[in-house]
Amino acid sequence: MGAPADEGAESEERAVSGCLFCQIARVERPSHTIFAGDGAVAFLDIFPCTPGHTLVIPRQHYATLSEMPAEEVGKLFQVAAMVATKVQSALGAAGFNLGINNGKAAGQEVFHVHIHIIPRYADDGGGSMKSVAHFKGKESLEQIAAKLRPALAQP
Numbered sequence: 527m528g529a530p531a532d533e534g535a536e537s538e539e540r541a542v543s544g545c546l547f548c549q550i551a552r553v554e555r556p557s558h559t560i561f562a563g564d565g566a567v568a569f570l571d572i573f574p575c576t577p578g579h580t581l582v583i584p585r586q587h588y589a590t591l592s593e594m595p596a597e598e599v600g601k602l603f604q605v606a607a608m609v610a611t612k613v614q615s616a617l618g619a620a621g622f623n624l625g626i627n628n629g630k631a632a633g634q635e636v637f638h639v640h641i642h643i644i645p646r647y648a649d650d651g652g653g654s655m656k657s658v659a660h661f662k663g664k665e666s667l668e669q670i671a672a673k674l675r676p677a678l679a680q681p
């Protein structure tokens with residue numbers, strides 16, 4: 527017996543109705559929203575790493591970046607870059623990190639795509655993006671590149 531035809535739609539509906547960030551986008555959950563656009567919303571992270579730590583989300587629910595259509599990814603990054611630049615300037619930060627924890631292994635806890643904007647301040651005690659993992663593996667750069675080039679040659 528096959529699954530009902532609309533099972534996918536139903537489970538998607540369940541994911542969305544229970545999703546904290548969908549609730550924030552629909553203003554059903556309190557947040558410190560700082561930007562509300564047609565396609566994306568930016569709000570302060572409830573447990574900030576630095577003052578002004580902001581999350582930028584698409585209004586539409588996608589669990590991970592890999593599920594998002596390319597055009598939507600482009601629009602989301604455009605908003606993130608704009609918000610990050612304004613946050614830095616308004617708070618007098620010295621720079622910012624922009625990042626996505628994509629997937630559980632990468633530290634993703636909320637499965638609604640979000641871009642972290644972490645304003646950086648002189649002597650804030652943090653490192654660069656390269657400080658998030660330390661596992662070099664055994665393969666050479668050329669071996670890794672040889673695995674990746676065919677995958678990226680596909681449309």
Ligand code: 5GP
Nearest residue numbers: 546557569570571572573627633634635636
């Ligand atoms: P992740 O680890 O999934 O990349 O990050 C999720 C982020 O969402 C965390 O930094 C966490 O502090 C933040 N967060 C989780 N729940 C809420 C919430 O209800 N409101 C806000 N503003 N941030 C949240």
Ligand code: ZN
Nearest residue numbers: 545548587638
């Ligand atoms: Zn959601």
